[in-house]
Amino acid sequence: MANQGVSNERKRELAKMDPFQEGLAKSIKWATARKKQLMISAGALAGVVIVFSAIMFSFKQSEIKASELAAKAYGKYEEQYSQDGDARKGYDAVKDDFQTLFDEYPNTSAGRMALINFGKLCFEAKAYDQAFDLYSKALSTVGDKAGVKNFLLCALGTVCELKNDLEQAKSYYLRVENGTSNLLKDDARFALALIYEKLNDTDAGRQMYEKVAESSGDSIYKDIAQARIK
Template identity: 80%
Template sequence: MANQGVSNERKKELAQMDPFQGSLNNFVKWAAAHKKLLMISTGAVVGVVVVFSAIMFSFKQSEINASELATKAYETYEEQYSKDRDARNGYDAVKDDFQTLFDEYPNTSAGRLALINFGKICFDAKEYDQAFDLYSKALSTVGDKAGVKNFLLCAMGTICELKNDLEQAKSYYLRVDEGESSLLKDDARFSLALLYEKLNDADAGRQMYEKIAESPGSSMYKDIALARINK
């Protein structure tokens, strides 16, 4: 009788379905009842994946195309410039290629970097308005990259000086002087000291020389600053 009792209990255990089987069975029943909804949902997920993949491929291809176009333009400039060392002829040889790059691939890494590189080409060719515009656009893309940011601010200040817009030039140099990064700070301060002298503000100029003299580390402007302070 005891054996018979154990056998019955075992039969009851075997007859019971484990939790995983139960869940699987319930899902199969739900899927059968909601076949249409399930097919639509699955199709939507597949569609999202396909669209996302297409977008990523497009971005990648744009970066490749922009990089190739930029490289070709740089090589053309170097080839032309090496012939006669004439920055204007080099500028004329590549200006259309760079404009195509800016028009077709403005949001690529190569396109953003070209704003700075072509800006320098424009500057060397004395196309100051175009250089300033390119540097200004580049400034809006660099974020917190202090080295690049300070370079652009100093370059824009220099262009303003060349155009005799001294107050505007001062505003760009001051942004470097007052910024947290020390990169190119002494360059901006020296430019400010000279600019203040042009504006007949000797006290402000002296303050800039003193900042250069007191700045830590070596600086190509330090000896000049000390000489101006002690004269």
């Protein structure tokens, strides 16, 4: 078989770069011309990554330390309370531990949860002013989480009642009554009915009893409310 030579035209076609090769060559040329700028940008990006990683590590460490401190405080309270069931002694035993948690790790999940949990311990110890402050701070952190929000509003209402501030108590219960969530709504309505009675607002009190009596849920207050409106 005779040897078949490659034509000059075919040689020129082979010498030409395909689109991918041409694009790659242009990219290499562009990168070479801007080598210094690219190195600076790469260095800046690496710096950002390092800083971000350090921040995330710091957050994680803070969460761990806050959780450990909270767990230790809860354990100390349980140990003290188990001795004689005295909530005030339990409160006295851990109040400084919780204050340290609030001072050093206020923006951690454990710190925010402790506002509610220690608030409950304050309430049980009849440290109502401190319970009110803690519940108020917790309320400002929960956003639109209806379950926690309504619990805190009712807790604040109860604290205000115990401090004989009925108007302020009413304002917290009304926020639950006027809210879109039904969680603890009957609790708030029943509390409002009692407050209206104390304020000699019989009509408003009856309206709240009627709402409780007509609610579709299994409210523990339904039978009492139905008896009040007969």
